[in-house]
Structure formats: C-alpha cells, structure tokens
Amino acid sequence: MVRTPCCDKSGMKKGTWTPEEDRKLIAYVTKYGCWNWRQLPKFAGLSRCGKSCRLRWLNYLRPNIKRGNYSxxxxxxxxxxxxxxxxxxxxxxxxxxxxxxxxxxxxxxxxxxxxxxxxxxxxxxxxxxxxxxxxxxxxxxxxxxxxxxxxxxxxxxxxxxxxxxxxxxxxxxxxxxxxxxx
DNA sequence: AAATGGGGCAACCGCAGCCAT
DNA sequence: TATGGCTGCGGTTGCCCCATT
The missing domain is CATH 1.10.10.60 (Homeodomain-like)
Structure with a gap:
C-alpha cells in the first residue's frame, strides 16, 4: 500500500518548540480538543505537521504530566x-x-x-x-x-x-x- | 579559559494497525 | 476485497548542557 506522507513537508517547521507555539497548541486543544491532528495545526495557526503537534501535546503539554524525579x-x-x-x-x-x-x-x-x-x-x-x-x-x-x-x-x-x-x-x-x- | 566528550532528553522518522469508503 | 487516510507506537537522531581535561 502506497502511503502518503503524514504531512506536506514543505513549509513545515521542525525542531524544538517555542513557548509561542506551545501557547497556541495549548490554547487550541483546551478550547476545541484534538478532533483531527492532521487538520489541527492549520486551525491553530501552527506551521507544524499534525504528528509533531500530537507528540508535543501528549508528551509535554498535556495536563497532569509528571516530570523527572522517578520514585x-x-x-x-x-x-x-x-x-x-x-x-x-x-x-x-x-x-x-x-x-x-x-x-x-x-x-x-x-x-x-x-x-x-x-x-x-x-x-x-x-x-x-x-x-x-x-x-x-x-x-x-x-x-x-x-x-x-x-x-x-x-x-x-x-x-x-x-x-x-x-x-x-x-x-x-x-x-x-x-x-x-x- | 577553552576544548572536548558524554549523558539526558525532546523531537523526528517510518512502519503497523485500524477504520471508512 | 482493495484502497487510502489517520493515529499510535517504537527506534533513532541530534541538540544542549555539564563535567572533565
């Protein structure tokens, strides 16, 4: 099965997320939820691929995430x-x-x-x-x-x-x- | 004080599975 | 049943910071 790339690579920002991008993602997801990761960056005003947004949210921005200090x-x-x-x-x-x-x-x-x-x-x-x-x-x-x-x-x-x-x-x-x- | 090497971690990549058509 | 789109997952990479030389 031929797969399309997860996103159009051209114009997509990569690398570390900025506080501004984080703010946009948090604001959008808390308001509208993550109904479609692929479409989300477009509506949230982010130049990221949906996959990147999902990863960022799940691994870092999601509420109730414990960081460091493993018991x-x-x-x-x-x-x-x-x-x-x-x-x-x-x-x-x-x-x-x-x-x-x-x-x-x-x-x-x-x-x-x-x-x-x-x-x-x-x-x-x-x-x-x-x-x-x-x-x-x-x-x-x-x-x-x-x-x-x-x-x-x-x-x-x-x-x-x-x-x-x-x-x-x-x-x-x-x-x-x-x-x-x- | 500068150079370098290693460790830690965030993020990316590609594949697999599920679901709708 | 075949095809295509989307999400989830695990492996890997590369950057940054700190300790050591």
Missing part, C-alpha cells in the same frame, strides 16, 4: 513490566499515571538499562567462584572507582548516584511549560 516504586514497576512486556512502552506508560511512553523509554535507556546491567554483572560475579578476582574486574569496568572495596558496594554507590541524577534540582533544564507560563 523507587515507579522504577520497580517499569522494570517489572519491561520484564514481562518487553519494549511495549505505551502499555507500560498506561500503568504509570502521569508518565508518557517517550519519557519512560528515555528513562529506561539512560538509567534503568545501565543499572540492570550493573546489577546483573554484580550478581554474576558474586555467584561465580565467590570473588576469585573481583577487584581487577570491577576496577576495569568501573572507571573512576578508585577504591577497590567490595564490588557490590561500588554498584550500590553507582545505583544511588543514578537515582539522585533524576532529582529535578540537579537536572535543571527549564521546562518549556514553565517558560510558557512566565
């Missing part, structure tokens, strides 16, 4: 659901109110995946031969971890530092939604 429970839920469902991000997102599939996917790729990998390595090394040469191995793998105590400890330190990384006070890129309200 331990949320992370455990994501990990468990990913174990059983795989990369079904939208299904996983539906179990976490206020979280979007895109955000969960990003969080998985940037934090949880690495953490699980570290944990599995730690488990593997703990179980296999009860630390025959754990120091050499862990020192190589964990660059910068210059004290060579128990590997499990090192993993826990990384673990907690990764968690703190999600603190919005640490990771402080301003939300366009906030900018828009200013």
């Amino acid at each position: 331990k429970e949320e992370e455990e839920t994501i990990i468990k659901l990913h174990e059983s469902l795989g990369n079904r991000w939208s299904t996983i997102a539906s179990q976490l109110p206020g979280r979007t599939d895109n955000e969960i996917k990003n969080h998985w790729h940037t934090n949880l995946k690495k953490r699980l990998k570290q944990n599995s390595i730690a488990q593997e090394e703990n179980s296999s031969s009860n630390n025959v040469f754990p120091r050499e191995k862990s020192q190589k793998r964990l660059k910068g971890a210059n004290n060579s105590h128990l590997h499990q400890e090192t993993v826990e330190i990384i673990d907690s530092s990764m968690l703190s990384h999600n603190n919005p006070q640490v990771n402080s890129r301003p939300s366009p939604q906030i900018l828009q309200l200013q």
